[in-house]
Amino acid sequence: MLLTVFIYLSIVAFIGLSLYKAYQFANMPMHGRWELYPVPKEPGERGHYGGSYYEDLEYWNKPREVSHSGEIIDMLKEMLFIKNLFVNQKRQWWLSYALHLGIYFLGLWTVLLAVGAIMELSGLPITTAEGVSSNGLASLIYYVTLISGGVGAILLGFGSIALFFKRSLNNSFAKYTTPQEYFNLFFLFAVVASGLVVWSGDPGFNYGREIFKALFTFSPVAADAALTIHILLLGAVMIYIPQTKMSHYVGKYFAFHKVLWDNDPNIRNSQMEGVIKQAISYKPKASWSAPHINPAAGQQDKK
Amino acid sequence: MADIRPQDIGKPSEQLSKIENLMSLPAPYDKPGMEPGFKPLKDSWKDDYCTTLDGFVGNEALQRPKTKEEEEAFVQGFLRGLEKLFSNETNRNYLQPFLLSFEYCAKCNTCSEACHVYKASGEQEIYRPIFRSEVLRKIAKKHMKGDGFWTRFNGGDIDINVETILRLGELAYRCNLCRRCAQTCPLGLDNGLLAREIRKIFSMELGIAPKPLHEKGSMLQLKTGSSTGITREAFLDMMEFMEEDLYERTGKKYKVPIDKKGADILLTHNAGEFMAWPENPAAFTILFEEAGLNWTLSSEMIGYDNVNYGLFYDDAQTRKIGLQQVKAAKDLGVRRIVVAECGHAHKAAMVSIDRALVGEDNIPRESFLPLLLDVMKKGVYKLDPKRNNFPVTLHDPCNIVRMMGVIQPQREIIKMVAPQFREMYPHGAKNFCCGGGSGFAIMNSFNFPDFRNKVSSRMKFKQILEAFQGVMEDDAPKYVCAPCSNCKGAIRDILEYYQATAKFNVHYGGLVELVVNAMVQFDKPFLEFLDEEEWIAEHVNK
Incomplete structure (x- = not known):
């Protein structure tokens, strides 16, 4: 039963800590504009060549046009394919993308395991004593789970260990890599390796569905030593990730949407002006000490 | 010192890095003798300034402390300023972008290929965009978390000494803040922003910034009205001279409108143009007059100089100058401000202080480019x-x-x-x-x-x-x-x-x-x- 509780705890921690991180960034004071073009929410060709409403005469008298589709498409390109890395550093992209694609496949695998578990709890087994169920939907779930889990594990395992070795052996990377960054990559690899050991004893991932059934019914997870180690490592990495810079899935959203792509102009009497009015009414309780900012601080230093 | 790492920045050496293999230039500058060599570093500079980074002195206000007490005060002052970058009391305007760039760098080095300084220098390690960012991270981690195992595990493995801080102070001025690197970052992070944040610590906490930017730049502008030192009287004389010069050159008498209340447009120039390239404001005069635009220049304090060097190193100066420029427009009652040929003035007036202006201060500001294009498309000229x-x-x-x-x-x-x-x-x-x-x-x-x-x-x-x-x-x-x-x-x-x-x-x-x-x-x-x-x-x- 302890394993069941631990799994719940790790899932809650992953989601909760990630949301808390997002909450912290979302609640920071409104910052000055720091956009960088191209901004994909600029409509039409501007979103591609890097133009903006500043190209229009008296832009403040024109309706503000925003291309949400342009923004979403660019966001998806970045999320699904790591476009910037592909365009600017392809050799690194192969390794990094393997790792990230592996995670996406394993995300799909997790969902499918949960779906399979629900089906089995509903009386539609995914596998029977004779093998894979003859039911079309059940066999589809079985094979897609098998492929996504297998491909995901291989890609994540390859990506994490390949990046580990690249960081260790390539001097340009090694000199900027901290011990924690090596640890992070190795930690991911260790989770995958322990999973591969478990998988080798149950290629159909039936153990995964059993775990989800235990979670859904809040009953003990039946686990041998290898599965216990895998569950502990996987749970630990889920608790660990949001507390490290591996939580860049949160940071990246803010970096693009709230900094680089945030070019909403402050037009008089607009909603934005109201937000600004509120923001600049804040009186900071501390100040910088240079003489041109706070002459009194310099005099105090002299005393 | 070959194969430099960020941790080496505080280690004693005559010069941390030396440029030897510059990027080659195309014809006709691909032949020997087409390019002058570097001027040798003078020994007399070494005692007073930081020559130990790369042999160049960019920040003459960054002077070597003379005593142990001064060294201690200098380092502590820097660390005090560093803490202020992380505070929503003292760094409200940049806290979120700063923390994102500080925390999430994956060190994939994609930014290096985008950096013209790194590439042109023959890929000198210290000019790699993440080098200075990583030095900043290491200092911050060590200072804020102590010198234990977990700090070193997390990358806080650096000596925080006077040499570290001096070299970082110089290194902050080896980046043009062009932000080309940020365009390539898969995580949307910005080493240019971090370089500017380092500059802010020196300027806003220690009062240290290159004299042309601060003492003879923004401070002079706030005192006299212009970073060039041009006073209102000198500006008015220059405009008279420009009108005479225009007459000589074109045979036509142009009158530069100055302080015209209620004009449609307040045109703002970088005052450097009046001194170095007067033909530029003269050309604007011809174009605006021939188009029959209702425009004016301002002779009020800072109204005749759209420069805002605070943009490069100091948020407080950016704000003070920006607000003063807007005041000049408000006093004249113009409908809009049009920024002439000055890149950083464009950004300062339209982007950087955009979220500091409300109500009557929020006067529309735009580039001269769409205006000129519009006039030209109408076939006025x-x-x-x-x-x-x-x-x-x-x-x-x-x-x-x-x-x-x-x-x-x-x-x-x-x-x-x-x-x-x-x-x-x-x-x-x-x-x-x-x-x-x-x-x-x-x-x-x-x-x-x-x-x-x-x-x-x-x-x-x-x-x-x-x-x-x-x-x-x-x-x-x-x-x-x-x-x-x-x-x-x-x-x-x-x-x-x-x-x-x-x-x-x-x-x-x-x-x-x-x-x-x-x-x-x-x-x-x-x-x-x-x-x-x-x-x-x-x-x-x-």
């Missing part, structure tokens, strides 16, 4: 592009393109007046900085011009040479159009340094001069380098 029938290329000021998204209007304008226009590559939002960005163009202390001309401006010079390949060694004039004062200053310097004007007839200037030069109503060229009988006979008096 009679233009003969043949008057500009020589190779012309366009430099894109980073602040106008990458940081504001104004890219097409200048191209449409230039194509209307320059039949031999050719782009540099890359251009537009992906352009390279002129090498003078973030204040470098006016930082001329000690041997810093060598760094600018040979390293930070090198990529731009390469682009210029490539744009003129095939015609470079022809006698015909060639023109680098740079619609920005600081960029013009940097390009002026490289053309002089490499003797490109003297040897290959390469000239530089703004965009409006090129437009006025194409106006058929004048009997002689507006661009002075064309003021030759043969050219006039062939292109003007046809």
Whole structure:
């Protein structure tokens, strides 16, 4: 039963800590504009060549046009394919993308395991004593789970260990890599390796569905030593990730949407002006000490 | 010291890094002897300034502490300022972008390939965009978390000593803040922002910033009205002189409207133009008057200088100057402010202080580019592009393109007046900085011009040479159009340094001069380098 509780705890921690991180960034004071073009929410060709409403005469008298589709498409390109890395550093992209694609496949695998578990709890087994169920939907779930889990594990395992070795052996990377960054990559690899050991004893991932059934019914997870180690490592990495810079899935959203792509102009009497009015009414309780900012601080230093 | 790591920045050595293999230049600068060498470092500088980074002194206000007590106060002052970067009391305006860039770098090195300083220097490790960022991270981690195992595990493995801080202070001025690196970051992070945040610590906490930016820049501007030191009286004299000069050049009397209450447009210039390139505000005068625009200049405090050097190093100065400029417009009761050919003034007025203005202060501000294009499209000026029938290329000021998204209007304008226009590559939002960005163009202390001309401006010079390949060694004039004062200053310097004007007839200037030069109503060229009988006979008096 302890394993069941631990799994719940790790899932809650992953989601909760990630949301808390997002909450912290979302609640920071409104910052000055720091956009960088191209901004994909600029409509039409501007979103591609890097133009903006500043190209229009008296832009403040024109309706503000925003291309949400342009923004979403660019966001998806970045999320699904790591476009910037592909365009600017392809050799690194192969390794990094393997790792990230592996995670996406394993995300799909997790969902499918949960779906399979629900089906089995509903009386539609995914596998029977004779093998894979003859039911079309059940066999589809079985094979897609098998492929996504297998491909995901291989890609994540390859990506994490390949990046580990690249960081260790390539001097340009090694000199900027901290011990924690090596640890992070190795930690991911260790989770995958322990999973591969478990998988080798149950290629159909039936153990995964059993775990989800235990979670859904809040009953003990039946686990041998290898599965216990895998569950502990996987749970630990889920608790660990949001507390490290591996939580860049949160940071990246803010970096693009709230900094680089945030070019909403402050037009008089607009909603934005109201937000600004509120923001600049804040009186900071501390100040910088240079003489041109706070002459009194310099005099105090002299005393 | 070969194979430098960020941890090495505080280790004692005569010079942490030395530039030896600069990026090669294309023809005709691919031959030996075409490029002057670096000036040797003087021993007398070593005692007082930080020469131990790369042998250049960019920040003359960053002086070596003389006693142990001074060293301690200097380091502690820096650390105090560092803490303020992380506070939502003292760094409200940049806290979120700062923390994102501070926390999430994956060190994939994608940014390095985008950096013109790193590439031009022959890939010197200390100029890699993440080098200085990583030094900052290590200092912050060690200072805030102590010197234990977990800090070192997390990357806080650096000596925080006077050499570390001095070198970091210089290193903050080896980045043009062009933010080209940030365009390539898969995580959307910004080493340019971090370089500026380091500058802020020195300026806003310790009062240390390069004199041309601070003492003789923003402070002088707040005191006299202009970073050039031009007072209101001097400005008015200059305008009178400019009117006389315009009459001599064009044969037509133009009156520059000054302090015209209720005008539609307050036009703001970089006051450096009045001193170094008066033909630029003169060309604006012709264009605005001929178009019949209801415009004015301001002679009020800071109203006649759109410079805002705070943008490069200090949030407090940015704000003070920005608000004063808006006040000048408010006092005149104009409908809008139009920013003339100055890149950083564009960004300062339209982007940087945009979220500091409300109510009556929130006067619309726009670039001169869409306005000029609109007037030209209406056919207000009679233009003969043949008057500009020589190779012309366009430099894109980073602040106008990458940081504001104004890219097409200048191209449409230039194509209307320059039949031999050719782009540099890359251009537009992906352009390279002129090498003078973030204040470098006016930082001329000690041997810093060598760094600018040979390293930070090198990529731009390469682009210029490539744009003129095939015609470079022809006698015909060639023109680098740079619609920005600081960029013009940097390009002026490289053309002089490499003797490109003297040897290959390469000239530089703004965009409006090129437009006025194409106006058929004048009997002689507006661009002075064309003021030759043969050219006039062939292109003007046809």
